[in-house]
Amino acid sequence: MNEMHLYMAQRLSALVMAPFVLVHLGTMIYAIQGGLTAAEILGRTQGSVFWFLFYGMFVVAVSIHAALGLRVILSEWAGLRGAVLSGVSLAIGLGLFAMGARAVWAVTAGGAP
Amino acid sequence: MFTTKDIDRHDTDILILGTGGAGLFAALHALQSAPEDTRVTIAVKGLIGKCGCTRMVQGGYNVALGGGDTVERHFMDTINGGKWLPNQDMAWRLCEQAVVRIRELENEIGCFFDRTADGSLHQKAFAGQTADRTVHKGDLTGIEIISRLMEKVLAHPVEKLQEHRAIGLIPTRDGSALAGVLMIDMRTGRFRFVRAKTVLMATGGGPTMYKYHTPSGDKTMDGLAMALRAGLPLRDMEMVQFHPTGLLAGDHTRMTGTVLEEGLRGAGGQLINHSGQRFMFDYDAKGERATRDVVSRGIYAEMRKNNNPEQEGVFISMAHLGPDHVRQKFAGMVKRCADCGFDLAAGKVEVVPTAHYFMGGVVVDVDTRTALEGLYVAGEDAGGAHGSNRLGGNGVANSTVYGGIAGDVMGADIRGMGGLREPDETVLEAELARACHPLTRTPDLVQPLRAKLQNVMWEDVGVMRTEAGLKRGLTGIAEVSDALMEVGVAPDNLAFNLTWHDWLNLRSLCDISEVIAKAAIARDNSRGAHYREDYPEPGALEDSYFTVARQSGDVEVTREPVAFTIVRPGETILPEHEPETLVAAQ
Amino acid sequence: MPEISSISVKVARGGPEGAQRMQQFTVPAYESQTVLDVVTWIQQNTDPTLTYRFACRVGMCGSCAMMVNGVPRWTCRTHVDKVLKNGAMEIAPLRNLPVIKDLVADMDPFFDKWVAAEAKHHPSRTRDDPIPAIDPDAPERLVASAGIECINCSVCYAACDTVAGNPDYLGPAALQRAWTLVNDAKDSARDAILDAVSGKGGCHSCHSMGSCTAYCPNELDPMSAIAGLKRETAKRYFRGRAK
Amino acid sequence: MKAVARAHPLWLAYILHRLSGIGLALFLPAHFYVLSLALTDAARLDAFLRFSDLALVKLAEFGLVFLLAVHFFGGLRLMALEFLPWSAQQKTWAAAALAGSFMISTLFLMRAI
Ligand SMILES: Cc1cc2nc3c(=O)[nH]c(=O)nc-3n(C[C@H](O)[C@H](O)[C@H](O)COP(=O)(O)OP(=O)(O)OC[C@H]3O[C@@H](n4cnc5c(N)ncnc54)[C@H](O)[C@@H]3O)c2cc1C
Ligand code: HEM
Ligand code: SF4
Ligand code: F3S
Ligand code: FES
Secondary structure, three states, X not given: OOHHHHHHHHHHHHHHHHHHXXXXXXXXXXXXXXXXXXXXXXXXXXXXXXXXXXXXXXXXXXXXXXHHHHHHHHHHHHOOOXXXXXXXXXXXXXXXXXXXXXXXXXXXXXXXX | OOOHHHOEEEEOOEEEEOOOHHHHHHHXXXXXXXXXXXXXXXXXXXXXXXXXXXXXXXXXXXXXXXXXXXXXXXXXXXXXXOOOOOOHHHHHHHHHHHHHHHHHHHHHHOOOOOEOOOOOEOEEOOOOOOOOOEEOOOOOHHHHHHHHHHHHHHOOOOEXXXXXXXXXXXXXXXXXXXXXXXXXXXXXXXXEEEEOOEEEEOOOOOOOOOOOEOOOOOOOOHHHHHHHHOOOOEEOOOOEEEEEEEEOOOOOOOOOOOEOOOHHHHOOOEEEOOOOOEOHHHXXXXXXXXXXXXXXXXXXXHHXXXXXXXXXXXXXXXXXXXXXXXXXXXXXXXXXXHHOOOOOOOOEEEEEEEEEEEOOEEOOOOOOEOOOEOEEEOHHHEOOOOOOOOOOOHHHHHHHHHHHHHHHHHHHHHHHOOOOOOEOHHHHHHHHHHHHHHHHOOEOOXXXXXXXXXXXXXXXXXXXXXXXXXXXXXXXXXHHHHHHOOOEXXXXXXXXXXXXXXXXXXXXXXXXXXXXXXXXXXXXXXEOOEOEOOEOOOOOHHHOEEEEEEEEOEEEEEEEEOOOOOOOXXXXXXXXXXXXXXXXXX | OOOOOEEEEEEEEOOOOOOXXXXXXXXXXXXXXXXXXXXXXXXXHHOOOOXXXXXXXXXXXXXXXXXXXXXXXXXXXXXXXXXXXXXXXXEEOXXXXXXXXXXEEOOHHHHHHHHHOOOOOOOOOOOOOOOOOOOOOOHHHHHHHHOOOOXXXXXXXXXXXXXXXXXXXXXXXXXXXXXXXXXXXXXXXXXXXXXXXXXXXXXXXXXXXXXXXXXXXXXXXXXXXHHHHHHHHHHHHHHHHHO | OOOOOOOOHHHHHHHHHHHHHHHHHHHHHHHHHHHHHHHHOHHHXXXXXXXXXXXXXXXXXXXXXXXXXXXXXXXXXXXXHHHOOOOOOHHHHHHHHHHXXXXXXXXXXXXXX
């Protein structure tokens, strides 16, 4: 991965996320009225292929995006370089993805018929 | 103190001193013409491309590019402007090669000069030109030329000795050739002797021994002082060009002396004295639009009349042209003045004539060779191309043209040369001792002496001269020179010790000031930049001579007749019926 | 000119070995006085060992830049009035470059990166060819011309936090020059330049923090130039993919 | 850290974008964790959601949405600057990004309360 690829991956993942963020924010604002319950959330998402894909892609994009964003910050502010830097950012990316995938699975897969 | 054992020794093939237009072009051409794996080394008092005057060029670059203008016309203007004193072969080569050099600058170096709407180069006419000839990039032409040259050179495999100050030309024991150059690595304060088969001196003269001067601070006549000590002949040393409008802002600021551009007067700027009167028409029918030397003398005379230390200079006033118009047309100048606290657009700014360019220099042939084998000189350090006056726009043309030639010639000459030459160790030791002299004296301030020299030169060896004044000037110079030998610099911290270098600067300036004064005494007529109140006439053009100064013990000045190798006074090489000027009257 | 009062100046002293320390000086104030004049006065009158760098004294050579009260400036064109705070100021060598001594920074890294950015003309013609006609108002030319008055003073380089954090970053001035060349009809190596600015520390490292543009004494706009490079390299990236 | 040439809007926009990015990256794992509770322990998710009714937690959430909004608009601003041909409107963009994010987060807060 050279600079150019990293840069494009960061920007493209951001672009991918843009509509997700809008929808997500919108849903949240709508949903939050009158308080949130687990059932409410799960009722909306569980078993929905749409939300599965929606949040699934969101998680993939955000894992890439945040890992690359933090990579730059770790290099500029913490002085990490080379293999250490790559290792740490890969770990961040994979970690985020794993946690995110679990969450998506939790809210969308559970109640599927 | 130091002995020759303390000198770091270093070898190269081609050594270039200075990175103005001459030095940088020489480096590029040397790389093109020399055999492969020739070592090229650049040594410079500042940073590569960031010192010297080529960067400061405002108005532009003279070159005849057709549209009615011809090399012949450029040449005739140069000869007329130099009042028939130029070395005609050098002037011819300058005008002829400028055409090639400008194409090289645009096509190979990557400069972009201002265009007209049809895409061709824009050319304008400086005073003293009979065609629109000056190529430019706004009024910051030098930045474009030197930045492009600099990035080219930086990208090439040349050895870079930055902040290395040359202090002595060291010949071989029999004195027949140059062995190398002694320098100070300014950053560490250590001495370094660099042997080279060929050395180009392109340190750019610089008449900074005057109270008011325009050149960059690193230029202090080091090159000419070194050449003088090496016994080389220097010509036209009385010829100091003054620019009429230098900023006057007090002697505690380095802004004083810096140029307010020529175009201000061209556009209708008025010169006003302290009683509020416009005075230039008392001196010349063209008023403020007269040539540099005439306006400089007019201002100088006015200042002398006024003779009030509180009211030193005169004022340039632009406001009558409409402040907004001025702000727009001279944006750079207005901003520069504003940064210094002056309002050029709506107010008036105090100005005085300021020493700008040095026509004198080492005697060279058209290939930049000198009398000393292995030493070449180009740019403002070389004398001859301009005679008694340099036309605006011919300075940077001269340094780029001859710098390139020097590179070509050195690259070719080196093929026929044997190995490196052994230096005369006694000369090396003497030059070392010279530089170390202040380190053995009680430390004291250098600046008051520099100020004193600058006053002496301004008062007595300046814009208007008389024999009595020049002699008084010589006494003053000698006083400063002697006093300097008693001023010391503390030897404990020589790394980047500017005060040591101030001392060495003043040493060079004293040495060359003496030559200027003596050459000015030797010329008992008035030509171009040299004006003798006691001999106001130019003398018969057919009997034109130039001065040659040499040091062998004392400095002696002789006269040599100008050889009219191409055109004789009263004649022209322009075809018959050519109009006198192609410039539309203003 | 009469002395008005005096200025209290703290100046960074010392070389590369050992940290710099601040030294206090009192300098007479004058009506027309630049920061360079203040430093000069100290060297010429009180401490002959003080080291600084200048050449042209009119804002053309770009060798006199220093940090004045924490801000990078060309000192020869900075009037004291502009920076004085309660009669005092603080002067230090340019940020993001190694210190040689006192107020003098080593500019070599700045210029090494200039070279690394392929920021030099790649000829498409020789001295034997005519000078090409170029419309000065063509859009590409206007873009190229916007950046060409750079005096390589390194003020932008000192202002940029990305330079501070990323030793490979080529920096605003070199990238701006590269962008000028990309838009220069006379340059023959557009791709080589775009390659050079796409590598490690290239234009993609810039976060558009804009300090370069905010502090450039010549009012140039390296930030936009770098954005131009990002745009152009991204376009090329997609074109490369599409093939 | 001593102030070095940072007192201008674009630098503030940059630092805001970076800090909000870090903030989001730190929050994200927590967010994922809470959601994945749905899989393991729906009761605790509910408990958490009730807990989020507290004013203090509301404020924290407001902060998060604020971060996301700041970062979102900041990121769009950045990509507009990079990919759309340059216009001198940059500072306006920066201001608009801030204003927009403020609006959204206030909206969120007002609806939630
Ligand atoms: C303000 C100003 C405006 C000008 N405008 C114009 C114009 O519009 N048109 C025009 O044609 N001409 C103009 N000139 C004149 C022109 O700049 C010079 O004639 C020309 O640039 C000289 O070039 P050079 O290479 O000989 O010397 P410079 O460019 O002056 O370079 C000299 C070099 O030698 C170095 N040096 C000096 N001493 C030593 C030493 N001891 N050891 C090592 N290196 C040393 C210097 O640091 C510098 O790098 C102007 C000059 C000034 C000052
Ligand atoms: C959907 C909307 C988002 C967009 C448009 C977006 C856009 C961007 C952009 C363009 C950058 C590059 C900044 C730079 O190079 O200076 C960036 C950096 C960053 N983003 Fe995002 N982002 C978004 C969402 C997120 C999310 C949800 C997170 C967190 C999890 C995040 C974390 C980061 C981080 C940590 C950086 C690094 C900041 C820096 O380098 O200064 N982003 N973002
Ligand atoms: S872009 Fe401006 S600040 Fe940067 S080096 Fe060039 S002139 Fe100096
Ligand atoms: S300050 Fe630095 S981060 Fe980019 S916009 Fe300028 S180069
Ligand atoms: S001394 Fe040349 S830019 Fe300041």
